[in-house]
Amino acid sequence: MSRRVLALACLAVLALSGCTIAVDDGGDSGDAAAITDRVDTELQEIETLEATMIATIEQGNTTITERVRLRYERPRHYNLTYLEVTNQTGHRIPNATGDAVIANGTQLWGYDGATQRVVWYNETRPRSLSQLMMPSTQFGPNVTFAGNETVAGDDAAKLSYALDGSKVSLISGEVERRSRLASAMNESTPVNATVWIDRDRWLPIKTRLTMRAYEVPLTVTYRYEDIERGVELSAETFQPPTNATRTDLWAGLESRFGEHQTIAAVNEEIQPPIPEPTVPEQFAFGWGNVTTINGTEQVLLFYQHDTTDLRLLRWDNTSFGPIQNGAPVSLGPVEGTYTELSERRFVAWTCEEHRYLVSTRANRSVAMGMARSVAC
Numbered sequence: 001m002s003r004r005v006l007a008l009a010c011l012a013v014l015a016l017s018g019c020t021i022a023v024d025d026g027g028d029s030g031d032a033a034a035i036t037d038r039v040d041t042e043l044q045e046i047e048t049l050e051a052t053m054i055a056t057i058e059q060g061n062t063t064i065t066e067r068v069r070l071r072y073e074r075p076r077h078y079n080l081t082y083l084e085v086t087n088q089t090g091h092r093i094p095n096a097t098g099d100a101v102i103a104n105g106t107q108l109w110g111y112d113g114a115t116q117r118v119v120w121y122n123e124t125r126p127r128s129l130s131q132l133m134m135p136s137t138q139f140g141p142n143v144t145f146a147g148n149e150t151v152a153g154d155d156a157a158k159l160s161y162a163l164d165g166s167k168v169s170l171i172s173g174e175v176e177r178r179s180r181l182a183s184a185m186n187e188s189t190p191v192n193a194t195v196w197i198d199r200d201r202w203l204p205i206k207t208r209l210t211m212r213a214y215e216v217p218l219t220v221t222y223r224y225e226d227i228e229r230g231v232e233l234s235a236e237t238f239q240p241p242t243n244a245t246r247t248d249l250w251a252g253l254e255s256r257f258g259e260h261q262t263i264a265a266v267n268e269e270i271q272p273p274i275p276e277p278t279v280p281e282q283f284a285f286g287w288g289n290v291t292t293i294n295g296t297e298q299v300l301l302f303y304q305h306d307t308t309d310l311r312l313l314r315w316d317n318t319s320f321g322p323i324q325n326g327a328p329v330s331l332g333p334v335e336g337t338y339t340e341l342s343e344r345r346f347v348a349w350t351c352e353e354h355r356y357l358v359s360t361r362a363n364r365s366v367a368m369g370m371a372r373s374v375a376c
Contacts, residue, residue, distance in 0.1 A: 278373035351376030
């Protein structure tokens with residue numbers, strides 16, 4: 001995926017979570033429920049808002065920073081316009097300035113400022129202000145007060161909670177239009193959320209989401225500056241420019257990152273072909289794809305049984321691999337490592353010029369069986 005598309009996609013990291021019932025004591029104490037209740041009240045009362053959002057996306061040795069102007073009008077009208085996008089070296093990404101995500105309450109567009117095209121179009125229900133700023137429908141369950149901190153000179157209450165990773169997507173859109181790729185790589189993976197609440201305005205001024213994507217830690221941080229309520233916004237703010245040409249980004253993503261329904265179709269894109277793994281009969285092949293990440297080709301085969309996934313990944317770079325340590329194990333012709341992290345089991349090994357990884361929430365036997373069936 002190009003960095004411009006990645007930036008546009010990462011802008012809309014969205015989560016859907018449950019509602020917290022709170023007793024209001026004004027939020028002055030360290031009572032997390034009281035603070036969330038007051039924040040929810042403030043967000044509900046806002047008619048219009050304008051702010052600058054600084055988004056930082058960090059994964060491995062890659063960092064992208066975005067400065068975005070947020071303009072919002074109730075209900076669910078917003079315009080997120082890129083002011084500047086820089087890569088990990090601090091250099092600006094060409095042609096990103098002027099790109100936008102625009103919603104008019106019922107429809108959602110992405111606008112490519114360089115080509116003056118509406119690069120995707122989604123007839124869906126746009127997001128609420130809380131989804132844009134935290135980003136979640138409301139706070140997740142089990143919110144805890146994590147102390148008071150100063151953020152850019154503002155006194156803030158720090159709240160922490162966990163979200164269900166299957167409800168977080170790196171591609172904008174409702175569940176029915178969500179990229180299967182983005183959904184699968186977060187499926188049933190915990191996402192830790194931290195939100196800093198300005199104690200004067202009782203609005204989120206910083207949000208951090210930490211998750212694992214392709215088994216590599218991914219952190220997305222939003223920070224807000226120059227927040228103004230009650231600004232006047234024209235109707236044209238929430239429509240793409242009239243001279244924009246409509247195209248469909250999803251078609252391009254499908255052709256480049258789309259799912260293959262058979263392993264044979266995956267193997268048509270790669271050399272050498274990847275052997276078909278041996279898996280327990282209850283696991284069905286779901287899909288596979290081939291992508292390129294920072295110049296490294298990645299092959300992913302995805303199997304599933306009920307809510308339990310089983311994945312085989314291969315990279316054409318032996319120095320690449322998110323799991324570098326673990327207990328040594330024999331995989332027949334080669335040696336590998338076995339690791340358990342949280343609820344997942346990993347088996348990693350190298351075969352000639354490729355690095356392999358099995359990842360699953362099933363037991364060790366399932367992980368080792370798949371690895372040995374591919375090995376080298």
